[in-house]
Amino acid sequence: MVSVAVMEKCIICLKDDDTSSLVKLREKGSQGINKASREREGQILASAGQFVHQECRKSYTNPTEITKTKRQQNILQESNIPTLRSKSNFSHKDHCLFCGKEAQLKSKLKGNDVFPVRTDDFQKRIEQVCNDRDDEWAVEVRGRLECVGDLHAADALYHQTCSVNFRTSKKIPKAFSPDSKGKENNYQGRPAAYGEQFLKIVDYLKQHxxxxxxxxxxxxxxxxxxxxxxxxxxxxxxxxxNHFGENIIITDICGKISVVTLRDTASCVLQEFYHRPTYQNPDDEKKAIIDAAAKLIKSDIRSLKGDKENYPLASDVSSLKSNLQYVPESLSYLLETMFAEKDSKMKIASIGQAIVQASRPRVLIAPLQIGLGIQLHHNFASRFLVSTLNNLGFCSSYQEIQKFESSAALTQGVDIPGEISDNVDHNVRTLDGNNTFHGMGIIAGITPGTKRTAPIPRISVSSDDINSIAKVNIQYYKPQNDFMTKLNFSELRELRGMDKTACLDLLSLVVWPLKNPTPGWSGIMQMIHKGEYPGKSTVVFLPMIDMNSSDMSCIYSTLLFVSNQAHRYNRTPVFDIRSALVLESPDNNSK
Known part of the structure; x- marks a missing residue:
């Protein structure tokens, strides 16, 4: 296309007011305009050499504009305004201007929804709304407006509800909407073949x-x-x-929406059992009875309320009564009938919870299952042992135990006063000298002892979360003076005399049994204690410091950590320092 400045008209708008924007069409450009004309059902036929405005060409060939034009043409054709008015016998005095339904003005009644047109600018405002809406309802209202020059003089009426919906770009109110009986009669619904597919879904759900x-x-x-x-x-x-009735449970479990669980009621199972075919073979009859009993027990297990958001309480794990109540009554009765021991409550609770856990592994956390796994991991720290018992069905998985410990650590935190620090060693000697640990351990002693009553939430904990709470800031110790370098030590005299106390240990061992009974450590503590016994203290483990416990920076960092914890509770820290390095350090004594 080449720009020209001759006095030619645009073949689209038929104007020549802006000759600077006229361009000469080539073969490809004329084909594009002809294609758009066919889609618009227009009369323009372009050929190479004719002229057109650039803006007119862009607007005329724009697919969005073409779609909008076709939609408006369809609305005008379907609405057929003169026919609608003749068929419905529309009257501005008797019908609503917006919905076309009958409207009667009853000014004496309160709550009347019909109002007359009282202002002269009402018609202009409605015309503006019609232009803004530009839909099928707007076309009908515009047709009614064009039939009369002055709505106020024609005593036109309208429903207030229809007026509000029309002005706010809503649909016709349901009370005044056209009848949809024809649409209801033409509604086909879902094909009948879907019923067969639904039955397949039911079978899939039963077998899943x-x-x-x-x-x-x-x-x-x-x-x-x-x-x-x-x-x-x-x-x-x-x-x-509708299909299962009361035998189906649809709930939200562990973040999953609308989880489906089938539940066989006792009446359904027994009815199915009594209507079973009679078997001549005793073995088949026995299997049918066992199958019915298994369905009854499994139905009771499915009725248990699952909670995987919190771990069982320690009180529930240690209570035999709570563990027995966790097992369904039907399963408990079965195990009690099978076991030969007179007092088999613990075995009933243990094996019963193992069966419950195996029946619903993804929904329930049995108290004894998680409790045994935690105890084994605490005492032996063996993944092999926990995994083996888990495969046998006696405890929770090793991953679940780790998840519990991480959740418990994050829930407890380290904001606990009363710290006690001492060296901690692990793998002191190894063949290659690697994988040894010699650091500083910290615990908190709480007297009187406390027990956690709130459940531990089952949450996903990352290593960053653990590091954020189990962290002791290391402060490197720097001596404040060189006092130690100025000390002069004299040589020690060599001791050559005989030690007369060397055999006192042997003497004490011989004399000790001959004396009156002497109280041990617990007896001495009881003798010196005054007042009521506060009970057993609770020990809480706090973070360890992976540094040599004799290192001055390690000791200094530990003292700062304990001091900061005490200040959080507005308490003055009191240190009982027994480390020889700290006592013998002149710099620490001076501080």
Whole structure:
């Protein structure tokens, strides 16, 4: 296309007022305009050599503008305004200007929804709203406005509800909307073949072993069977409840929405058992009885309320009564009948919870299962031992134990007063000298002892979360003076005399049994203690410092950590320092 400055007209707008923007069409440009004209059902036929404005060409060939024009043409054709008015016998005095329904003005009644047009500018404002809406309803209202020159003089009426909806770009109120009987008669509904696909979904749900199957997964499964026109999640939930009735539970578990769980009631199981075919073979009859009993017990297990957001309380783990109550009554009765011991409550609770955990592994955390795993890991720190017992079904998995310990550590924190620090050693001697640990351990003693009553939440804890709470800032110790360098030590005299106390240890061992009974450590503590016994203290483990406990920087950092913890509780820290290095350090004594 080449710009020209001759007096030619644009073939689209038929104007020549802006000759500077006129361009000469080539073959490709004329084909584009002809294509747009066919889509618009217009009369423009362009050819190479004709002229057109650049803006007119862009607007005329713009796909968005073409779609808008076609939509307006369809609305005008479908509305057929003169025919609608003749068919409905519309009258401005008897019908609503907006919905076309009958409207009667009753000024004496309160709450009347019909109002007359009282202002002269009402018609102009409605015309502006019609231009803004630009939809099918606006076309109908514009047609009624064009039939009369003055609405106020024509005594036009309107419903207040219709007026508000029309001005706020809403639809016609349901009370005044056109009848939709024809649409209801033409509604086909879901194909009958979907019923067969739904029954397949029901069979899939019954045979599925995973209890945490969701409504969304069932919808996706049905999509695989019959395509994208399967049931929606809401309709699938409705169909399942209609099909199973009270035998289905749909809940939200562990962040999963609408988890489906089937529950066989006792009446259904017994009814199915009594209506079973009679077997001639005693073995088949025995299997049928066992199968019915298993369904009854499994139904009771499924009725247990699952909670995987919190771990069981320590009081529930240690209480035999609580552990027995955790086992369903039917399962407890079965185990009690099978065991030969007179007092088998502990075994009933242990084996019963193992069966419950195996039946619903992803929903429940049995108290004895998690408790045994924690105890084994605390006493032996053996992953092999915990994993082996987990495979046998006697305790929780090693990963679950680690998750519990991380959750407990993050929940407890380190903001606890009453710290005690001492050296801690692990793998003091190894063959290659590696993997040894010699550091500073810190614990907190709380007297009287306390027990945690709040449950520990089951949360995902990262290594960064643990590092944020289990952290002791290391402050490197710098001597304040050179006092030690100025000390002069004299040589020690060599001791050559005989030690007369060398055999006192042997004498004490011989004399000790001959004396009257002497109290031990606990007896001495009881003798010197005054007042009531406060009870056993609670010991809480705090972070360790991976430094040599004899290192001055390690000792200095420990003292600062304990001091800061005491200041958080507005307490004056009192140190009982027993480290020889600290006592013998003149610099520390001077401080």
């Amino acid at each position: 072993e995973d209890e945490q199957i969701t409504i969304a997964e069932l919808v996706n499964k049905m999509n695989e069977l019959c395509g994208e026109q399967a049931y929606s999640s809401v309709y699938m939930k409705k169909k399942l409840r």
